[in-house]
Amino acid sequence: MAKQTVEVLIEGGKATAAPPLGPALGPTGVNIGLVISEINKKTADMKGMQVPVKVAIDTATKEFTIEVGTPPAAALIKKEAGIEKGAGNPLREKVADLLIEQIIKIAKIKEDNLLGKDLKMKVREIIGTCQSMGVLVEGMSAQQALAAVAEGKFDAKIKSGRTELTEEEKKHLAVEKVRLQKELEKQRAEFEVRAKELVKANEGKEPKKIRSALLEAGIPMKIVDELVPPEAKEKAPAGGKAGGK
Numbered sequence: 338m339a340k341q342t343v344e345v346l347i348e349g350g351k352a353t354a355a356p357p358l359g360p361a362l363g364p365t366g367v368n369i370g371l372v373i374s375e376i377n378k379k380t381a382d383m384k385g386m387q388v389p390v391k392v393a394i395d396t397a398t399k400e401f402t403i404e405v406g407t408p409p410a411a412a413l414i415k416k417e418a419g420i421e422k423g424a425g426n427p428l429r430e431k432v433a434d435l436l437i438e439q440i441i442k443i444a445k446i447k448e449d450n451l452l453g454k455d456l457k458m459k460v461r462e463i464i465g466t467c468q469s470m471g472v473l474v475e476g477m478s479a480q481q482a483l484a485a486v487a488e489g490k491f492d493a494k495i496k497s498g499r500t501e502l503t504e505e506e507k508k509h510l511a512v513e514k515v516r517l518q519k520e521l522e523k524q525r526a527e528f529e530v531r532a533k534e535l536v537k538a539n540e541g542k543e544p545k546k547i548r549s550a551l552l553e554a555g556i557p558m559k560i561v562d563e564l565v566p567p568e569a570k571e572k573a574p575a576g577g578k579a580g581g582k
Contacts, residue, residue, distance in 0.1 A: 339396045341365050347390055349383025352376040365394045367401050379405045382446055385416060407450060410466045413443045419514065424471025425557060430521060434473040434513045437491045440464060442500035457495050461486055476513070525560070532556045532564055544568055 343361045352358055352373045362369045372392055380388050389406035407413070415421065418433035437460075444451065444459040453459035461483055468479030475482060485491065502510075532551055539547045544565050551561045 341394045341396050343392045343394070345390055345392075346387050347376065347380070349380035349386050349388045350377050351384070352380070352390070362392065362394075365396065365399075367392075367394045367399050372401060372403070375403050376405070379403060382442065383408065383413075386412060407447050410443060410447055410463055411470060413446060414463070414467060414470060414472060417443060418472055423469070425559060427469055427471035430471045430524070431473050431478075431517055432471045432521065433517060434476055434510060435467065436502065436506060436510065437475055437494050438500050438502055438506075440467075440474060441495060441498065445498070445500065456498070457486065457492070460491070460495055473517075525557075528556055528560055532560050536564055 343358075343365070345357045345361060347358060354369050354373060358373065358376075359369060362372060376390055376392075380390070386408045388408065391404040391406070392401055393404070394401045411423065414435070415423070417435055417439045420433050422432075424430035424432045440460050440463050441456070444453075444456060444463045447463070448456070448459055451459040451462050453462055464474055464479050464482050464486065467474055467482075472479070473482075475485070477485065486495075531554065535550055535554055535556070536547060539550050542550075545568065548561055548565050548567070551565065552558070
């Protein structure tokens with residue numbers, strides 16, 4: 338039984354007969370419309386993300402199987418939270434809040450790639466990733482959420498497997514997102530004021546020493562880089578390249 342495999346990267350839920358999928362499937366003689374329909378069903382929960390898909394076709398019978406990969410858990414968390422990136426300092430900054438239903442949704446999408454033996458343990462793994470990104474769960478820090486899961490607080494919801502949010506829950510998350518953004522902006526403004534005071538107090542010193550003073554005071558690296566840009570480790574001589582002989 339000869340098999341041909343087609344591997345492509347498509348946007349979840351939006352596979353079409355256009356390149357790269359259509360032209361790759363064409364020579365195999367498989368029913369392209371049916372393959373596309375099946376792919377879109379399997380990737381419907383991953384809209385907006387690039388998803389690896391592998392289609393294995395029996396060249397004799399034209400039967401096929403579809404294997405769908407998944408984006409990293411961090412990418413799924415960012416999509417659910419509606420953020421572009423996690424926190425620069427997860428211990429200090431909180432950039433978003435997710436409900437347990439969203440955590441369950443991600444755990445179910447990633448279930449084949451997670452180590453947990455059941456959904457509850459897989460949920461714990463996803464919450465662990467939230468911890469490294471500065472993402473809250475049900476208004477709690479990731480550590481508090483892990484404790485709540487261990488205590489059985491979310492057992493009923495995990496057992497139900499519900500992943501869709503009500504309109505009321507969506508509105509709550511939208512309000513929470515705005516609140517967290519305002520907190521981050523306020524926090525940044527406070528750091529900037531403190532950083533500028535330190536820069537002024539260290540005026541005349543080498544940039545390296547000023548940067549050290551800012552970092553020792555707990556000023557985030559992004560603000561340090563903005564106020565006192567890092568010096569080039571090695572400057573190229575005029576008309577030449579750094580490090581050249």
